[in-house]
Amino acid sequence: MKLSEAAALAVHAMTYLAAHPEERVSVKRMAGAFRRSEAHLSKVLQQLARRGLVRGTRGPHGGFRLATAPDELSLLHVVEAVEGPLRVHTCLFDPPVCDGTACVFGNILEESDRKFIEFLAATTVAQSARTGEFWV
Numbered sequence: 360m361k362l363s364e365a366a367a368l369a370v371h372a373m374t375y376l377a378a379h380p381e382e383r384v385s386v387k388r389m390a391g392a393f394r395r396s397e398a399h400l401s402k403v404l405q406q407l408a409r410r411g412l413v414r415g416t417r418g419p420h421g422g423f424r425l426a427t428a429p430d431e432l433s434l435l436h437v438v439e440a441v442e443g444p445l446r447v448h449t450c451l452f453d454p455p456v457c458d459g460t461a462c463v464f465g466n467i468l469e470e471s472d473r474k475f476i477e478f479l480a481a482t483t484v485a486q487s488a489r490t491g492e493f494w495v
Contacts, residue, residue, distance in 0.1 A: 360445070360448070360471065360472045360475045360476070362438060362442065363441070363442060364395075364399070365399070365402075365403050365406075365441050365442075366437075366438045366441045366442045368393065368395060368399065368400055368403045369403050369406070369407060369437050369438065369440065369441045370434055370437050370438060370487070371389075371393055372389055372400065372403065372404060372407070372413075372423075373407070373412065373413070373425065373429070373432070373437050373484045373487075374484060374487040374488045375389050375392065375393075375488075376413065376423060376424060376425045376429075377425060377429035377484045377485055377487070377488035378488040380424075380425070380429075382422070382424070383416055383420065383421060383422030383423065383424055384422045384423055384424070385421070385422045385423075386400050386401045386404065386422075386423070388422075389423075403441060404423055406440065406441055407437075407440060407441070408423075408426075410440040411426055411427070412425070412426055412427055412432070412436075412437065412440055413425060413426050414426045425484075428485075429483060429484035429485035429488060430483050430484075430485040430486075431483070432483060432484045432485075433479065433480050433481070433482065433483055433484075434478075434479040434480075434482045434483070434484065434487060435476065435479035435480040437484065438479055445472075445476055445479075446472075447469055447472040447473055447476070448468050448469065448472050449462065449466075449468060449469050450462060450468070451464075451468065
């Protein structure tokens with residue numbers, strides 16, 4: 360399973376916002392914390408806003424806040440808001456060269472994808488914020 364940088368930024372941004380629930384957090388501040396492009400982060404936050412996950416306020420005291428309670432939002436929901444539905448892979452090739460039953464890697468690709476998706480589905484943004492406080 361490989362996530363895009365946009366999906367990684369979405370998860371980190373949501374986690375950061377959950378760790379700062381009483382504040383409007385600027386793109387500049389988050390981009391600095393993640394050492395990533397403000398422009399790219401801004402585009403990701405716009406996607407999240409269109410999906411109703413964050414609210415943005417313009418102006419000198421503007422910034423972003425969560426629009427959904429972090430304990431009601433799974434990381435899978437956040438990733439899929441940016442990536443679309445995740446799928447389990449049985450082959451490294453696209454399109455696949457086999458049906459996954461006789462893969463040189465056995466079924467490790469399918470197993471690891473399923474475990475990763477299960478982890479994302481079972482982990483809330485609130486849980487992630489409790490472990491991601493190294494940005495604070």
